[in-house]
Amino acid sequence: MTSTTSAASGTIAIMRPPVAPRTSALSVLFGDFASAAITVVTGGLLLLAGPKIAQWAIVDAVFTRADPRACQTGGACWAFIADKLRFILFGVYPPDQQWRPLVVIGLILAGVLVTVSPALWGRRLVFGWGLLIVAMLALMWGGFLGLAFVPTNSWGGLPVTLLLAVVSLGLGFPLAVLLALGRRSDKPVMRMLSIFAIEIVRGLPLVGLLFVAAILLPLLLPSDWTIDKLGRTVAALTVFSAAYLAEVVRGGLQGVPMGQEEAARALGIPYWKTIWHIVLPQAIQKVIPPLTNTAIVMVKNTSLVMIVGVFDMLNAGRSAASDPAWPAPYAETYLFVAAMYFLICYGISRYSLWLERRVHERDDR
Structure with a gap:
């Protein structure tokens, strides 16, 4: 505790140290009462919905490739994702040419990884991205070097x-x-x-x-x-x-x-x-x-x-x-x-x- 003297009035003002706020186990874990109430309600909803979601997504689910009739158990049919994965990822792109969109995905990821480092930012990176986009579009289109031409209405995924x-x-x-x-x-x-x-x-x-x-x-x-x-x-x-x-x-x-x-x-x-x-x-x-x-x-x-x-x-x-x-x-x-x-x-x-x-x-x- 410190004190200061006012020259004009001759009074002494006593400055007290700030009072630390009271803490409790509830405030440490959740904060104020509203936050604690929201946390409890959210946790209760998760406890109610969690077992049902786990039952549907894991216990009763079908994971391996199987006949579609095997997915009529009421659980999640993850076998459908495995069976239709190529279609979801590549759409109606010709199946025998789907390596081309796969290469495009790899090129985009490679370009992003190179761009992550700020040390490489500059005109060269902008020019490189321009060339990369042109190369990816050309690879998707084809029509050169023996690649079959694929119109844009067949691109997808x-x-x-x-x-x-x-x-x-x-x-x-x-x-x-x-x-x-x-x-x-x-x-x-x-x-x-x-x-x-x-x-x-x-x-x-x-x-x-x-x-x-x-x-x-x-x-x-x-x-x-x-x-x-x-x-x-x-x-x-x-x-x-x-x-x-x-x-x-x-x-x-x-x-x-x-x-x-x-x-x-x-x-x-x-x-x-x-x-x-x-x-x-x-x-x-x-x-x-x-x-x-x-x-x-x-x-x-x-x-x-x-x-x-x-x-x-x-x-x-x-x-x-x-x-x-x-x-x-x-x-x-x-x-x-x-x-x-x-x-x-x-x-x-x-x-x-x-x-x-x-x-x-x-x-x-």
Whole structure:
């Protein structure tokens, strides 16, 4: 306990040390009463539902490949997933050519693993991803070096989901940076056009944008121009992701002090070099969590392309579950597809957490 004397009034103010909050076993385990109540209710529901879920998913389940009639025991029919795995993963891609989408999946994973290291970020990585995407699309199409030509309406499953996510985010991010810079520009025309583009796209549901791309876009193009359904879907997803990423990037740009640009201008550094080498790296570091959230949302949004006839992983699973030879294993199919989406999105979230820790550790040095 300390005391201080006021020179004006001559009074002595006694300063007491802060009182430590009372702790109990309940507060240590659960927090306050509301948290404890929610925990108890949730635990009770899990205890009630857990045995039934285990009975259905494990005890009464059929795991090995068997006749479809063996799945009429009331348990989960995981044998259906084993039997339809190739169809769910690759869709209606020709069975004798399914090694090609499998290689595409491997190339995407390899590209992601290379991109994980920030030390490799730069123009070479961007150029490498461009070549990789071209190579993957060429491998899926075929028609050269003895590879059979496979049209895009025969593509499906996991490769389409990954390609849609990678291409839409890869093309959408540079466009998002331009829109964010345009919205912060002091030139009225550029600023108004950027605001108009961002707000129009953000004000439309993705389903409506997909229908616009699938139905109206061919009517707006010249009669001798044709863009297949997959290309129109990529265009819609790219515009959608660019609008949302633009607001995230703009938030990061606002967090960078104006003195950074002013100092660069005073040193005679060109505008675009200032943005690319000074401002943008700092802005991206500040918005890693919202960027990650947008990427995860875009991965999940690829499941909506089924409404315009693109055969993604969810559409392939639903088509596989409609096989009349099996006892309608929709629950097992959707759980498997959900697990695939979860693994992709969880991997993105864990990488963002690692990247955040790395940035904080570097700033603390």
